[in-house]
Amino acid sequence: MAHDGLTGLIGTGGGRAPTKPSPAVWLTVRYRLVAWWVKVLVVFVVSRIVTSAILLWFASRQEANAWTGAHPGYLDFAKMWDGHWYFIVALAGYPSELPVTDDGHVGESAWAFMPAYPFLVRGLMFVTGLDFRAVAVFVSVAFALGTALMFYRLMRLVLPEGTALFSVVLYCFAPLSPILQVAYAESMQAFFLTVALYLLMKRDYWMLLPVVVVMSLTRPSGLAFALALGFHVVYRWVRRERDPFEKREIVASVIAGIVSVASGFGWLLVAAATTGSLTAYTDTELAWRSAYIGYQELVPLTPWILGADFWIPGGLGVVLLVAAVLGFAAFMFTPAVRRLGPDIRFWVASYVLYLLAVFFPQSSTFRLLLPIFPLWGALAQPRSWVYRLALVGLCIAGQFGWIHIAWWVDGYDWTPP
Numbered sequence: 001m002a003h004d005g006l007t008g009l010i011g012t013g014g015g016r017a018p019t020k021p022s023p024a025v026w027l028t029v030r031y032r033l034v035a036w037w038v039k040v041l042v043v044f045v046v047s048r049i050v051t052s053a054i055l056l057w058f059a060s061r062q063e064a065n066a067w068t069g070a071h072p073g074y075l076d077f078a079k080m081w082d083g084h085w086y087f088i089v090a091l092a093g094y095p096s097e098l099p100v101t102d103d104g105h106v107g108e109s110a111w112a113f114m115p116a117y118p119f120l121v122r123g124l125m126f127v128t129g130l131d132f133r134a135v136a137v138f139v140s141v142a143f144a145l146g147t148a149l150m151f152y153r154l155m156r157l158v159l160p161e162g163t164a165l166f167s168v169v170l171y172c173f174a175p176l177s178p179i180l181q182v183a184y185a186e187s188m189q190a191f192f193l194t195v196a197l198y199l200l201m202k203r204d205y206w207m208l209l210p211v212v213v214v215m216s217l218t219r220p221s222g223l224a225f226a227l228a229l230g231f232h233v234v235y236r237w238v239r240r241e242r243d244p245f246e247k248r249e250i251v252a253s254v255i256a257g258i259v260s261v262a263s264g265f266g267w268l269l270v271a272a273a274t275t276g277s278l279t280a281y282t283d284t285e286l287a288w289r290s291a292y293i294g295y296q297e298l299v300p301l302t303p304w305i306l307g308a309d310f311w312i313p314g315g316l317g318v319v320l321l322v323a324a325v326l327g328f329a330a331f332m333f334t335p336a337v338r339r340l341g342p343d344i345r346f347w348v349a350s351y352v353l354y355l356l357a358v359f360f361p362q363s364s365t366f367r368l369l370l371p372i373f374p375l376w377g378a379l380a381q382p383r384s385w386v387y388r389l390a391l392v393g394l395c396i397a398g399q400f401g402w403i404h405i406a407w408w409v410d411g412y413d414w415t416p417p
Contacts, residue, residue: 036161037149040168044148047172048141048181054399055178058408065409075133080407081417083183085110087132089118090125098275098284105295106283111271116218117185136183144180144187148172150194155377157201158341163380166388170376175398178407179367179417186370189219193347193371196225200232201343205252212260220354221371222264227350228343229257235342289360291414300357307361328352336378344374363406363415 021029052074059077064070067080079087089110099107117139124135148168155164171177180187192215199208216222233253236245271280282298289296293306308317331337332345351371359368379391406417 036152036156036165039165040148040152041145043165043169044145044172047169047177048144050173050396051178051181051399054396054403055181055407058403062408063411065413067409075137078137078182079133080182080409082113083136085113086118086121086136086183086185089113089115090122090132090136094271094274096274098277098280101287105290106277106280106287108287109284111275111281111284112288114185114217114219114267116214117188120188133183137181140184140187141181143191147180147187147191147194150191150198151374154194154198154201154374155380157198158339158344159377159381162383163377167377167380169388169392170380170395171373173392173395173399174373174376175395175402176366176370177395178399178403179370182407184367184417185218186367189215189221190370190373192218193221193225194374197344197347197374200229201341203249203253205249205256208256209259212256213263213266216260216263216266219371220264220267221351222260222262222266224264224351224354224371225347226257226260226264227353228346229253229260231346231350232343233257235346289362292360292362298358303358303360304356311361325356334378336381337375339381340374340377344377348372348375364417366402366406367417 055077056074059072059074062068062070062072062077065080067084068076092110094110094115098111099109101107121132121136121139124130124139125132128135148171151171152164152168155167159167180190192211196208196211196215199205199211212222212225215225233250236243236249236253239245268281271284272278274280277283286295286298289303293310296306304321305318308321309315311317312320332349337345355365355368359365380388382388402417405415
């Protein structure tokens with residue numbers, strides 16, 4: 001006679017009436033029968049409730065500032081900082097002439113913000129009739145959920161089920177997770193990055209092409225991903241005797257790398273063609289760091305040295321920078337990170353090298369580190385419940401810290417998110 005899955009798992013004791021399972025066993029069995037995407041959805045919803053409560057707590061204490069009045073509602077609070085620039089792009093597009101400061105330098109403008117996110121928001125505004133604030137937050141949250149689902153699938157390629165799910169928990173509760181539900185493009189980039197990494201690990205190179213293009217038009221990432229693809233191709237070539245690297249795969253992976261390079265330079269070329277200045281994009285980006293170190297040329301690999309000396313003068317800052325880089329490099333070779341597989345490590349290393357090459361370190365650096373979130377898979381591996389609960393608690397505390405430092409405006413604020 002047929003019996004349900006629970007009775008089958010408990011057993012019938014050789015024909016005798018089945019023993020009633022304990023509540024703990026019953027819950028464990030039922031939990032294992034729940035679909036993976038339901039578990040991810042529950043984690044995501046709970047995390048958004050927690051983060052929303054934190055954001056609303058800060059909003060209730062927010063004084064009037066350049067973007068909102070005192071005690072703004074959630075949508076107004078979520079549209080601050082770069083959210084206002086995305087609002088400008090969504091409504092007005094990009095200027096054909098670069099703004100120039102009184103001393104003749106290129107000033108801040110919309111060209112620093114890539115078009116995929118604001119144009120998608122603009123299209124949905126047209127379809128729904130809703131305003132920018134509501135649509136921008138909806139798009140960010142939708143992509144954040146998509147990332148959580150895809151991140152689980154990505155982690156399942158290298159980790160057991162429970163560890164993969166806890167990796168998603170850490171992604172959802174991470175100190176930077178408030179950025180996933182405000183008017184910023186980070187969650188959209190995170191989604192396409194996760195899809196790209198999944199396709200790379202599945203070696204589906206042709207499907208990578210449109211994903212990399214869209215990702216590169218969402219946030220700067222094309223050049224870093226091209227470097228990761230280069231590492232991937234070299235790695236597969238070296239291991240071709242043990243892991244065949246067929247000609248069709250070589251061609252497809254190299255083409256994917258070329259497309260990624262082209263995508264990385266694509267927005268620079270669009271800005272140049274529209275404004276008539278070959279350095280329109282880089283000059284615009286440099287305008288943001290001028291408040292710290294003045295206007296300077298972009299010399300690769302020097303911004304972090306300049307930043308280290310700016311924040312901690314006298315050579316100590318450079319020493320600490322070198323120590324941090326060496327420490328991170330050592331971390332990348334730990335067993336927990338190695339278990340994530342070569343492709344995730346290639347991406348993380350490539351992206352960190354990209355940041356070291358072109359970005360000036362300041363409060364926005366925390367946000368710029370978001371694309372290395374696959375490393376949560378390394379921190380998720382210890383199975384101790386004490387460890388896991390403590391880590392989630394630290395993540396939630398980190399949300400308070402990041403919002404207070406970078407998002408909440410306290411008078412004259414020089415720590416943008």
